[in-house]
Amino acid sequence: MFKKVLLAEDFQDTNLGIVDTLKTKLHIQEIREELYCDKALNRLKGAHSNNSPFELLITDLHFKEDHVERKITSGVELIRAARKLQPNLKVIVNSMEDNPVKINPLFKEENIDAYVCKGRHSLEELVKAIQEVYHNRTYYSPQINLNVSNNVFELDQFDLDILKDLANGLTKKEISEKLKSQNISPNSESTIDKKVSRLFDEFGAKNTNHLIAKLIKLGKI
Amino acid sequence: MFKKVLLAEDFQDTNLGIVDTLKTKLHIQEIREELYCDKALNRLKGAHSNNSPFELLITDLHFKEDHVERKITSGVELIRAARKLQPNLKVIVNSMEDNPVKINPLFKEENIDAYVCKGRHSLEELVKAIQEVYHNRTYYSPQINLNVSNNVFELDQFDLDILKDLANGLTKKEISEKLKSQNISPNSESTIDKKVSRLFDEFGAKNTNHLIAKLIKLGKI
DNA sequence: CAATCCCTTACGCTATTCTGTAAAGGATTT
DNA sequence: AAATCCTTTACAGAATAGCGTAAGGGATTG
Known part of the structure; x- marks a missing residue:
């Protein structure tokens, strides 16, 4: 299993639940949490230059604004910066976004490894996603398909x-x-x-x- | 301190973080969590008729749709139904909504006791909110006002x-x-x-x- | 009490939208 | 070569949008 995981998520309560679950159910040794994208990237950089890089990044998509000045403001930007630094980094996105139109490009453009939609079963799903990603497979929250808009029409x-x-x-x-x-x-x-x-x-x-x-x-x- | 609290929140991971914090920091004995509004109301009813009613309801505003059929679909509806049953019930809303136009009516129309905006400090805020509410005072997340100033103009x-x-x-x-x-x-x-x-x-x-x-x-x- | 301001409403004018019909040209089919 | 289909374009007419003026009423101010 992964030994070193970084969690970027600005909801403090969500954070706590995830960390607890990953520690007890997956026995991941080191889980760092960051509430800001910038800080998350700094932590990735630090670990990378210390030759003890993170193996997995779990990030949200939307980060609330704050009094703190920020350079990176979204999960997508964080993923791009992280992959630039460490191309083999595994990435799981964990967000409340349930629109496939928004999610599918994450797989196509950003090559994320898994998408977990926040909801009533997101903890179980996240555990499953991490296991899948660890075995080099991808994961996609099942309930998203239910919400798919049946619009096949393509705009040129x-x-x-x-x-x-x-x-x-x-x-x-x-x-x-x-x-x-x-x-x-x-x-x-x-x-x-x-x-x-x-x-x-x-x-x-x-x-x-x-x-x-x-x-x-x-x-x- | 409150002895019996009900938490209605459809995000499983959030739930876990909140319950853990309330138990360790506020020593609340009984905390029930429900992922659906309907079930939350049923639990309130059951406790009420057993002469061991809940003292505090902590609820989200938005609940995601699901395959499960529901009668009550939002936090506001839950609050109204709960107050009809138990007018003295204390209510704290915990949501990611940060628009004062949406939040202020909750105090005016629904007479909620506190509003905690999900974010980087929501756990500390929730603890503080519960303490305030326990002493019959109201609480209002401070950062909401900050977010207003960004946009000088407000839509009514x-x-x-x-x-x-x-x-x-x-x-x-x-x-x-x-x-x-x-x-x-x-x-x-x-x-x-x-x-x-x-x-x-x-x-x-x-x-x-x-x-x-x-x-x-x-x-x- | 008068003056003033703000909000609501009516009205009129021009620009734009939305929906048809029809004509012309290109490409494909028969 | 003729027929057909499709796209582009022009044009026309009714509905709607956008904007200004003006009148009336309620609240506030001097």
Whole structure:
């Protein structure tokens, strides 16, 4: 089993429960906890330069703001910095995020080893995840699949650009003019109208406000 | 000190940390934990009819959905049902919500005794909150005020309701009609216009799309 | 008591959105 | 070559958004 584990998590009470469980159920010898990303990274660096590196990082995704100044503010940034320092470091993300649209990129882009969704069984799941990761397998909280949105529809780059512009407050006329100035075709206001109207149908939106709200919540834009 | 405490919280790991702390630091004899609101209420009822009622309820606000069918789905509903059964029950809310607009009504409408915001010091705060409540005083997490100052402008419930309706695709006319049917005032289309226009200025938005996108990304709606 | 401020509401005007129809051109099929 | 499909585009009309002005009422101030 892992001998040296780092836990980055800003909820003090959660922290305590996890540390206790890992010690009693998995007999992990050394578990360090840090409440801030910056401090977690410093601890990784220190251990690395002392030739006694951590083997596993368990981190949350969202860290609350505070009076303390911070350079790194999210779990993803912490993972990137940690992997830059120590590419073979195993990483488990433990967060309350249950949107697969947000979680799947963690496996694809950040190559995390496991995702545990905080909830009623997260301690048992975390134990299982650590065991799986220790044997070089991945783990994914089962209840996430239940919440999967059944949207198979994929937005292409043209759709995405239009939607982002709309979310940034541009009118369709302005978007049309922007595309023309960039020599991107198609670019007519009419076509933009048609594209967006089709997205209304695809995502069941009543109007642009509704569409943008849905897509931002889905993490698509 | 309290002798019998009920903890309603759907995050298993949080639960463990809290129970451990309350036992060791406050020497509370009996602490029951429940992962579902319904079960928590049942336990309150059972203890009440056995003439050994709970003295304190510590509850979260949001409970995740599950395969289990539930009647009560939020902390507020649990508090109301609990107070109906046992009006003198002390209540502490322990949640990650840090928006004063959401928290203040808990004191005003639900007469809760303390609010502890989950975070880096929530365990110490919870201990302090319990001690205060035991002496018939109220407690309010100090960092909540700090988080307010970041955002000079605060959205009141009326603004929030309008924004959520807009994000759900309702037109201003429809929102006006909805408010009228609910006998909520003000309710004219003109006032809704004015409210939203003021939010454009406050948040530097060009139009409704822009405003909604910004506020969703800020986690306000 | 009058003056003032703030909030709500009505109204009017222009810009934009949303929804159709239709025409033109390219690509594919028959 | 003809028919068909798809995309782009223009245009038109009704609904909605966005913004200014103005009037009325309640609360506060001088």
